[in-house]
Amino acid sequence: MSSHTVSVLFVCLGNICRSPLAEGVFMAAAESRGLGSRFNADSAGTAAYHSGEPPDPRTTAVAAHHGVHLTSVARQVTRRDFERFDLVVAMDRSNRRSLERLRGHRPGPGSDAARIVMMRDFDPDLGSPDVPDPYYGGAEGFERVYRILERCCGGLLDDLAD
Numbered sequence: 001m002s003s004h005t006v007s008v009l010f011v012c013l014g015n016i017c018r019s020p021l022a023e024g025v026f027m028a029a030a031e032s033r034g035l036g037s038r039f040n041a042d043s044a045g046t047a048a049y050h051s052g053e054p055p056d057p058r059t060t061a062v063a064a065h066h067g068v069h070l071t072s073v074a075r076q077v078t079r080r081d082f083e084r085f086d087l088v089v090a091m092d093r094s095n096r097r098s099l100e101r102l103r104g105h106r107p108g109p110g111s112d113a114a115r116i117v118m119m120r121d122f123d124p125d126l127g128s129p130d131v132p133d134p135y136y137g138g139a140e141g142f143e144r145v146y147r148i149l150e151r152c153c154g155g156l157l158d159d160l161a162d
Helices: 018-032 057-065 093-103 139-161
Strands: 006-012 039-045 087-090 115-118
Touching: 006 018, 006 093, 018 039, 018 057, 018 139, 057 139, 087 093, 093 115
Parallel strands: 006 039, 006 087, 087 115
Antiparallel strands: none
16 A cells, blocks of 8 residues: 555545545544555435434444444535545445436546546455445344444455555
8 A cells, every 4th residue: 555645535425424524434444454545535415304404313323332432423525526536435236326427428548537436346255336325214224334334444444445
Protein backbone atom coordinates (compact mmCIF):
# COMPACT_ATOMS: atom_id res chain seq x y z
CA MET A 1 0.00 0.00 0.00
CA SER A 2 1.33 3.45 -0.84
CA SER A 3 2.11 6.01 1.83
CA HIS A 4 -0.68 8.40 0.84
CA THR A 5 -3.99 8.34 2.68
CA VAL A 6 -6.57 6.25 0.83
CA SER A 7 -10.01 7.81 0.83
CA VAL A 8 -13.08 5.58 0.64
CA LEU A 9 -16.70 6.65 0.20
CA PHE A 10 -19.43 4.15 1.13
CA VAL A 11 -22.75 4.70 -0.65
CA CYS A 12 -26.29 3.38 -0.14
CA LEU A 13 -29.69 4.87 -0.94
CA GLY A 14 -30.52 7.20 1.98
CA ASN A 15 -27.23 7.21 3.93
CA ILE A 16 -28.76 6.30 7.28
CA CYS A 17 -28.42 2.49 7.41
CA ARG A 18 -25.83 0.60 5.37
CA SER A 19 -23.30 3.24 4.32
CA PRO A 20 -22.78 4.93 7.71
CA LEU A 21 -22.46 1.48 9.27
CA ALA A 22 -19.92 0.48 6.60
CA GLU A 23 -17.96 3.68 7.24
CA GLY A 24 -17.84 2.99 10.97
CA VAL A 25 -17.02 -0.71 10.62
CA PHE A 26 -14.29 0.02 8.07
CA MET A 27 -12.56 2.62 10.22
CA ALA A 28 -12.89 0.46 13.36
CA ALA A 29 -11.29 -2.46 11.47
CA ALA A 30 -8.53 -0.20 10.14
CA GLU A 31 -7.85 1.11 13.67
CA SER A 32 -7.76 -2.42 15.09
CA ARG A 33 -5.07 -3.31 12.52
CA GLY A 34 -3.07 -0.19 13.32
CA LEU A 35 -3.92 1.30 9.92
CA GLY A 36 -6.37 4.02 10.91
CA SER A 37 -4.08 6.85 9.87
CA ARG A 38 -3.76 5.38 6.37
CA PHE A 39 -7.47 5.77 5.56
CA ASN A 40 -10.12 8.43 5.36
CA ALA A 41 -13.73 7.22 5.10
CA ASP A 42 -17.07 8.92 4.56
CA SER A 43 -20.55 7.87 3.50
CA ALA A 44 -23.30 9.28 1.31
CA GLY A 45 -26.60 8.35 -0.27
CA THR A 46 -27.71 8.35 -3.88
CA ALA A 47 -30.91 10.11 -2.74
CA ALA A 48 -31.34 13.14 -0.48
CA TYR A 49 -34.22 11.66 1.55
CA HIS A 50 -32.42 11.96 4.88
CA SER A 51 -29.82 14.70 4.28
CA GLY A 52 -28.74 16.28 7.56
CA GLU A 53 -30.02 13.39 9.69
CA PRO A 54 -27.96 11.10 11.93
CA PRO A 55 -27.91 7.35 11.21
CA ASP A 56 -31.10 5.36 11.84
CA PRO A 57 -31.39 4.52 15.57
CA ARG A 58 -31.28 0.80 14.71
CA THR A 59 -28.01 1.35 12.85
CA THR A 60 -26.57 3.23 15.80
CA ALA A 61 -27.74 0.50 18.20
CA VAL A 62 -26.16 -2.38 16.26
CA ALA A 63 -22.94 -0.41 15.83
CA ALA A 64 -22.78 0.40 19.56
CA HIS A 65 -23.47 -3.25 20.42
CA HIS A 66 -20.31 -4.14 18.48
CA GLY A 67 -18.23 -1.25 19.85
CA VAL A 68 -18.40 0.85 16.68
CA HIS A 69 -18.99 4.59 17.05
CA LEU A 70 -20.82 6.35 14.20
CA THR A 71 -20.22 10.03 13.53
CA SER A 72 -21.70 10.56 10.07
CA VAL A 73 -24.54 12.85 9.07
CA ALA A 74 -26.53 11.87 5.98
CA ARG A 75 -25.75 13.63 2.73
CA GLN A 76 -26.26 13.02 -0.95
CA VAL A 77 -23.34 11.95 -3.14
CA THR A 78 -22.11 14.57 -5.61
CA ARG A 79 -20.03 14.53 -8.80
CA ARG A 80 -17.22 16.15 -6.83
CA ASP A 81 -17.00 13.01 -4.67
CA PHE A 82 -15.47 11.18 -7.65
CA GLU A 83 -12.55 13.61 -7.48
CA ARG A 84 -12.27 13.61 -3.68
CA PHE A 85 -12.22 9.85 -3.13
CA ASP A 86 -10.00 7.05 -4.40
CA LEU A 87 -12.69 4.42 -4.10
CA VAL A 88 -16.51 4.64 -4.09
CA VAL A 89 -18.13 1.53 -2.63
CA ALA A 90 -21.76 0.83 -3.60
CA MET A 91 -23.95 -1.25 -1.30
CA ASP A 92 -26.12 -2.67 -4.10
CA ARG A 93 -26.50 -2.81 -7.87
CA SER A 94 -29.07 -0.01 -7.92
CA ASN A 95 -26.67 2.27 -6.03
CA ARG A 96 -23.91 1.36 -8.47
CA ARG A 97 -26.06 2.25 -11.49
CA SER A 98 -26.94 5.59 -9.89
CA LEU A 99 -23.27 6.28 -9.18
CA GLU A 100 -22.24 5.42 -12.74
CA ARG A 101 -24.91 7.75 -14.14
CA LEU A 102 -23.79 10.56 -11.84
CA ARG A 103 -20.11 10.08 -12.66
CA GLY A 104 -20.71 9.92 -16.40
CA HIS A 105 -17.86 8.65 -18.56
CA ARG A 106 -15.82 5.71 -17.37
CA PRO A 107 -12.37 6.83 -16.23
CA GLY A 108 -9.48 5.70 -18.37
CA PRO A 109 -6.07 4.47 -17.22
CA GLY A 110 -4.29 7.12 -15.19
CA SER A 111 -7.55 8.96 -14.46
CA ASP A 112 -7.95 10.72 -11.12
CA ALA A 113 -11.63 9.71 -10.98
CA ALA A 114 -12.60 7.33 -8.20
CA ARG A 115 -13.12 3.69 -9.00
CA ILE A 116 -16.63 2.35 -8.26
CA VAL A 117 -16.80 -1.11 -6.69
CA MET A 118 -19.43 -3.22 -4.96
CA MET A 119 -19.16 -3.83 -1.20
CA ARG A 120 -19.87 -7.55 -1.65
CA ASP A 121 -16.90 -7.82 -4.07
CA PHE A 122 -14.85 -8.07 -0.87
CA ASP A 123 -17.05 -10.66 0.88
CA PRO A 124 -15.25 -13.98 1.38
CA ASP A 125 -18.66 -15.70 1.59
CA LEU A 126 -20.22 -16.09 -1.83
CA GLY A 127 -23.78 -14.88 -2.10
CA SER A 128 -25.84 -12.00 -3.40
CA PRO A 129 -23.91 -9.11 -4.93
CA ASP A 130 -26.02 -6.74 -2.80
CA VAL A 131 -25.86 -5.74 0.85
CA PRO A 132 -29.58 -5.94 1.75
CA ASP A 133 -31.32 -2.76 2.87
CA PRO A 134 -32.57 -3.35 6.44
CA TYR A 135 -34.66 -0.15 6.63
CA TYR A 136 -38.11 -1.75 6.47
CA GLY A 137 -37.29 -4.67 8.75
CA GLY A 138 -36.45 -5.26 12.38
CA ALA A 139 -33.28 -5.34 14.44
CA GLU A 140 -32.28 -8.77 13.08
CA GLY A 141 -31.84 -7.25 9.60
CA PHE A 142 -29.45 -4.65 10.96
CA GLU A 143 -27.44 -7.36 12.73
CA ARG A 144 -27.29 -9.37 9.50
CA VAL A 145 -26.05 -6.29 7.62
CA TYR A 146 -23.44 -5.68 10.32
CA ARG A 147 -22.07 -9.22 9.90
CA ILE A 148 -21.93 -8.81 6.11
CA LEU A 149 -20.17 -5.44 6.41
CA GLU A 150 -17.71 -6.77 8.96
CA ARG A 151 -16.63 -9.51 6.52
CA CYS A 152 -16.57 -7.13 3.54
CA CYS A 153 -14.61 -4.41 5.32
CA GLY A 154 -12.03 -6.99 6.38
CA GLY A 155 -11.73 -8.11 2.76
CA LEU A 156 -11.53 -4.51 1.54
CA LEU A 157 -8.73 -3.75 4.00
CA ASP A 158 -6.89 -6.90 2.89
CA ASP A 159 -7.23 -5.73 -0.72
CA LEU A 160 -6.07 -2.18 -0.01
CA ALA A 161 -3.15 -3.38 2.12
CA ASP A 162 -1.71 -5.45 -0.76
